[in-house]
Amino acid sequence: MIELRSDNAAGVAPEILAAVEAANTGSALAYGGDDLTAHLQEVVRTVFEHPTARVFPVTSGTAANSLALSAATPPWGAVLCHPTAHIIGSEGGATSLFGGGVVMRGVDGAHALVEPARLRATLEQVRWGDPHESQPSVLSLTLPSDYGTVYLPEQVGELVSIAREFGLRAHLDGARIANAVAALGCAPADVTWRAGVDVLSLGATKNGALSAEAIVAFDDRIADELVYRTKRAGHVTSKMRFQSAQLTAYLTDGLWLRLAGHANERMAELVAELQSLSPYGVRLEERVDVNMAFVELPAPAIDVAAEAGLQFYRMGPSTVRLVTSWQTTVEDVKEACARLREAVLGADGSTG
Ligand SMILES: Cc1ncc(COP(=O)(O)O)c(C=O)c1O
Structure with a gap:
């Protein structure tokens, strides 16, 4: 079997497992009062070049998003996001639950990215007050x-500055932000607080962690709320300390970017093969910027590929989603291409 369903299906990176093992000596104060969690705080501030950023480890991306958003909005608020966003379609309304009735509104744009003109038009049409x-x-x-597409740092900056004109705050769902930062080759600060x-919802589990995600608050008022909101939500x-150990290992010496860069490279190899098959009805449905591709294939070929042991998600009768991970090998890709x-x-x- 060759795993191309999701980076969630991958295992734990050895460096992260080793960090969990290393944290398993002696005892430590509970509920984040331990030295490893204090150290993680410093690591996050260094990696994001932000002296007052505050980190809150949580156990899922849905928790990171819904808690971060609930801390940034009043209950009568609306969160604007692309209609394809995970928060609007795939989190069971968690943001509405934790936000006390907050709603989510889609703002469209090509390539699954919010378009600045549409954001402005949406905000201009609001009946404020x-x-x-x-x-x-x-x-x-x-x-x-x-859909695996990325905003450039200046595009994030442009959208956020439009939102700011109307008094909105800005949240980034970075469940796979390492893949984006690796692809963009920018500083993590450039696509976050500097923009x-x-x-930020800082993902780690899809990219090699065992069970750790984090909320990184660059705004102190949001962080102050998160102290209580994370507790009330059971996070x-x-x-x-074991989550903090994972996150620290992940962010240390660029491990997160190496793991994500590896996944992106494997996808680039796969994409080159897919492009060479374009005369035979193979078409990329979306730009491939990171480790995820949406591909149109002749329907019979999908069944044959599945029978040949390729594992992928079927998005429609003739569309599949392929995702590589930190664990996908060069050999996996060669074999997947051949099949x-x-x-x-x-x-x-x-x-014939
Ligand atoms: C973009 C994005 N955000 C958030 C999440 C939520 O993560 P989790 O499944 O850990 O709740 C996912 C999960 O697939 C995702 O793809």
């Missing part, structure tokens, strides 16, 4: 998007 309408309070951008982002874990080629050429009538 009218209690009959939820009041836009936060712009949430997803980087990379759920105006107030609070102040008693043995937090895909065979499936596609077999399905193409002209080649």
Whole structure:
């Protein structure tokens, strides 16, 4: 079997497992009062070049998003995001739950990225001060998007500055932010607080951690709320040191960017093969900026590829999603390419 369903299906990076093992000596104060959690705070400030950023380890991306957003909006607020965003379609309304009734509104744009002109038009049409309408309070951008596309730092900056004109705060869903930073080759600060982002959901589990995500608040008022909100939601874990150990290992010596860069490179190899199959009905449905591709294939080829042991998500009768991870090897990709080629050429009538 070759795993291309999701980076969530990958295992734990050895460096991170080793950090958990190393944290498993002696005892430590519970609920984040330990030295490893204090150290993580310093590591986050260094990596993000922000002297007062505050980090809150949580156990899922949904928790990171919904708690970060609930701390940034009043209950009568509306969170603006792309209609394909995970927060709007795939988190069971967690943000509405923790936000006390907050709603989410889609603002469209090509390549699963919010378009600045549409954001401005949406905000200009709001009946500000009218209690009959939820009041836009936060712009949430997803980087990379759920379709694997990235905003450049200046695009994040442009969108956030439009949102700011109307008094909104800015959140970044960075469930795969390492893949974006690795692809962009920028500093983590450039796509976050330097571009105006107030609070970040920092993913780690998809990219090699065991069970750790984090909320990074660049705004002190949001951080002050998160102290209570994370506890009330059950995310102040008693043995937090093991999450902190994972996150510290992840962010130390660029491990997070190496793991993500590896996943991106494997996807680039796969994409080169897919492009060479374009005469046979293979088409990339979206730009591939990181480790995720949405691909249109002849329907019979999809079944053949699945039978040949390729694991992927079917998005429609002739569309699949392919995702590589830190664990995908060069050999996996070569083998996947060979099996895909065979499936596609077999399905193409002209080649018999
Ligand atoms: C963009 C994005 N944000 C957030 C999440 C939520 O993460 P979790 O499944 O850990 O709740 C996911 C999960 O797939 C995601 O793809």
